[in-house]
Amino acid sequence: MLRFIIRRVIVIVPMLFIIVSLTWVLVRLAPGNFYSGEKKLAPAVEKNLREKYGLDKPWYVQYGKVLKNIGRFDFGNSLKYEGQSVNQILLRGLPVSATLGITAYLIALLVGIIMGTLAALKPNSWLDYASMTLAMLGISIPNFVLGPLLVLLFSLTLFWFPPALWNGFPSKSLVLPALTLSAIYIAYIARLTRSGMLEVMGSDYIRTARAKGLSERQVVTRHALRGGLLPVVSFSGPALAFLITGTVVVERVFALPGLGNYFINACFNRDEPLIIGIVAFIAISVLVFNLLVDISYAFIDPRIRY
């Protein structure tokens, strides 16, 4: 087990190197740079800027600096935002994305499991069809469509929740973005729960439990859910990683100050240190989350050994 973990941690280093190098090359290939815009700068002004940010140095010096920065987990200063370091920006954006992601995660688990269980208990009933239709809708409506639709209904027609902006946790402003973000996960979890539960409900130990004379509620909550939720558990680990790092579109739609919003703007601004910083950070989080999921399997499923 320990050897497995050590091996996986060591693999992170070359992975990170490849990801960062690729990102750097792609940023360099993109036309324009952080100061280019509609209006041309005076040549002297442009030269001053290039010197100020070291863009006049040869490419290997600049690339070397990027790698050195990664090695020290200090991603340097943003090019676009004067006087702000990438680390500061990451630390500011992360809590927002994490709050949003975890809230959406909890909503997805709660609603998804309830919907899936109800559907599995009465297969082919109207309840089943209704839940699965909703789940299908959740999977097929992209969140940049769902977000504005929810805004139209809950903010502009009913005036229940604000249509955008961030007021921390807990607040009304969190509701619509978290719902939007969780929709697709609610759908997945509901479907996983339903199929898992259907399988378990037909198995021998459930029949035994019923034979013991347990009430249907006890059968479901004590015995069926445990086995039926295994697929959900293995899905929920990566889902958490994706929810925290995959908030880009939702943050954009609702103007939230999270990592995703920073990332989109960094790309549009060609803010190289910020792009590389966020990519490296997300890469590390996904790698670490995957590792955690793999480790947790060993505890959930006794058949898995490392």
Add this chain to the structure above:
Amino acid sequence: MSYSASRLRTLSITLIGCLIVAGCAASAKNSIFFGKTEPPRDNILRYVSGSEPETIDPQIPNAQNEARICLALYEGLAEYDPKTSEAIPALAERWEVNKDSSEFVFHLRHDGRFSNGDPITARDFVYTIRRGLTPETGSRTASFAYPIKYAQAFNESDVLVFDSATKIYLLEKDFEEGNSQTLAAMPLSSLPFKSIAEEYPVAPAGNSAMDTAFHQFMHSPARLVLPKSEKDRKKILDKNPKLNNAVAGKQFVPVKAEDVGVEAVDDYTLRISLSQPAPYFIGMMPHQFFRVLHQKTIEKFGPAWTDAANIVTSGPFKLESWKYYDRIVVTRNPMYWDAGNVKLDKIIFYLLAENTTMMSLYKAGELDATYNHTVPSAWLDVIGPLKDFMDAPEAAIDYYNFNTTKGPTADVRVRKALNMSLDKKALADWRHVKALTAMTPDGIFPGYPQPKGDPFDPEKAKRLLAEAGYRDGAGNFDPKKFDATEIELITNPDSNNLSYAEFILAQWKQNLGVTIQLRPMEAKTFFKAQSALDYKGVSRTGYAADYTSRCSTKPIAQSIISNVINYWLRLNNCCWTRSP
């Protein structure tokens, strides 16, 4: 493009409009307003100025989202007139200009204070201008100060040429190519100083008559300036043998901040000497580049001086907090000299860029006003007639460039035909804007009418295309012969740019029968393709004025002539103004 005076006007008008709407229309029927119409709880303006500012250091950025915030935080010698956008007294109570507009004397008010209580003196302005020009500052707008003597040379890190044997500097006038400058052609600011009475139509009062050593230095003929890098210098020297000989064996002295033509004659008198007559210079004084900064704070904190904990401001508001990517809150500055006339307690700038998000916030009553152009084009028909929509004029233009270096648009007849087949008036009426035939709209400068340009004439357009070779057997224009894949229209994908473009493409389709493709491109990719002429056919540009002067539109004229379209001036009726 950076801050535009008339955008300030829009801001103030929108603001007033919203307060009126909010104040007296609470009981009015909601259907005539787009937004919620409950009166606000506090005396706070909630506003959107665009996306996250690069910085609120007024001398660095050049975009409008920062400019509007900087306007609230900093004050300059002059301020934009709310109605005409011309320079009106602010920290300078009054000023005098010499006879040929090459030297300016500003008299500062004695009660000007920074937000920490320090008095604002002429020395602060000297510091501010020198700091903006320092190459390490990395100002995007430093070129605004280039009319000042030696400002450009200092910003470009140029060198002067010093003869250590004779202890004199080489002078520019001795090496002018072609005719050497005659004394009569030189600006007053570069001639020996005679007397205040002779040089100024209205004599400045007080110490400004003082002919200091620095003043004499300014009034001496301009010194020769050469690039610092040997490579660039060689290029110039190679072209001018006389200069090359004169420079041999001489010493190169870097231009210093102290050489720049700004002088604090006394605590409250500032003198600025220019290298050439520039009547428009006064119109630039309200620009954020010239707004006064607090030297001690900047020197103490470096780039972190704009943090809410450190910042010292000079304008009607001071910074309360900056939650990155979320909001900037500015609050009333009690030290401001005109604090009594500041009506708002606070302004909250929400930092966002999505038009639809702004519209939602406004409709839900979370926002009092937004900057201009935020109503998506497609919504304009619905929102336009409502009472809380402000249609204020703005000096901004949109125009299309033809790539004259390749493809069908290399032919002037094709360019003329594409231009003449556009019904610009229809477009202008549809989008609440004015059709233009030149860069400077009518009415901006009295007595400066637009050239007529080519009229809307689809028949003539077809004849021109037939002449250009796109004709059938009978000699008539044949759209099938016109290979529309050789032309495309590129633009950055701002929603309004796209709807303008679609309108224009529809006109070409309708009037000429040709289908030209629209290719939206990500902004920076687009600008690169446009300036490298790496596109087929047509590209879009927008431009807004920074200050009022005929010169304000000069830079675009130059850039167009130099790198976009050579024949633009002959075919210049493809542009129009926009209003919000």
